[in-house]
Amino acid sequence: MDRVRIAETLDFSRIVYGMWRLGDDADTSPAHVQAKIEACLEQGITTMDQADIYGGYMAEEIMGNALRAAPQLKDKIEIVTKCDIVVNAGRHAGAAVKHYNTSRAHIEASVDASLRLMGVDKIDLLLIHRPDPLMDPDETGPALDDLVAAGKVRAVGVSNFRPWDWKLLQSRMTTPLATNQIELSLLAHESFVNGDVAFLHEARKPIMAWSPLAGGSLLAGAAPRVTEKLREIAGVDGVDPSSVAVAWLLAHPAGILPVMGTNNLGRIAALSEALKVEMGRERWFSLYEAALGHEVA
Ligand SMILES: NC(=O)c1ccc[n+]([C@@H]2O[C@H](COP(=O)([O-])OP(=O)(O)OC[C@H]3O[C@@H](n4cnc5c(N)ncnc54)[C@H](OP(=O)(O)O)[C@@H]3O)[C@@H](O)[C@H]2O)c1
Secondary structure, three states, X not given: OOEEEEEOOEEEEOOEEEOOOHHXXXXXXXXXXXXXXXXXXXXXXXXXXXXXXXXXXXXXXHHHHHHHHOHHHHHXXXXXXXXXXXXXXXXXXXXXXXXXXXXXXXXXXXXXXXXXXXXXXXXXXXXXXXXXXXXXXXXXXXXXXXXXXXXXXXXXXXXXXXXXXXXXXXXXXXXXXXXXEEEOEOOEOHHHOOOHHHHHHHOOOOEEEEXXXXXXXXXXXXXXXXHHHHHHHHHHHOOOHHHXXXXXXXXXXXXXXXXXXXXXXXXXXXXXXXXXXXXXXXXHHHHHHHHHOOOOO
């Protein structure tokens, strides 16, 4: 598995495993979560994507329970987590309105909770989950710098930011932002042409792609022409159509890290198959045109 430089002294696996749906699995036992992490590690997938809010603020603890039962895993993985979304659930039960919070106090409290719930002494990468219209960059930027200086967080980045959001936050920080985690898939490809990918590509920042299978809908009939094309190519290469959908992202020269969300152990064990799919320009465009619903001009 290729490794991608995220920050000085921090590398991620090219494919990342996402834990948004961890709490949706009927089995959230430490042994089952350990089995998922080990199935990733066997393929060289070492990077785990979390957020404070996942599973109603429970997913970090579910993973932490596995790490407490099998502490040897801690040194084999990199942990990404996020903060700033506040919703009426878990430790934020009682929040009257769903909102974002990029204040220093909120970020610091969230990081401390993440460290405690996951049972680790540092977070490899902390992301601001969504752009906050009330973000004060003079407060948020230095708060992120201070978390890095304190050794609680090794690197910081953002998620769902537009280029102007990125520039505003970066202008008030000394730590370079490491990445932007954005939605990218054959059903969400606008970022390839609206400047979001170009901005990160120009800055040589790796891009993390969330919901690379469009949350499963890519393979569940939401876009029949795309599904058909994925199946056709998969049949030729002898892989699962999901691997072709991921290869479509991997082929982009900007350097995209797909964040995969399956809870199925068999599917987890096959995630690295995507790296084997040949994705030449014509194949890439045949999928893109199926997604657009027409030929490119
Ligand atoms: N930064 C953000 O704002 C943000 C937002 C959303 C997600 N994320 C991150 O991105 C990760 C991935 O998101 P995601 O879970 O939506 O990713 P995804 O990989 O696009 O979708 C996963 C879903 O697709 C289903 N699936 C997988 N393979 C399938 C197949 N071959 N056929 C049919 N269904 C299939 C899975 O079901 P099974 O479990 O049954 O396989 C699962 O429900 C999350 O875990 C999270 O870490 C970040």
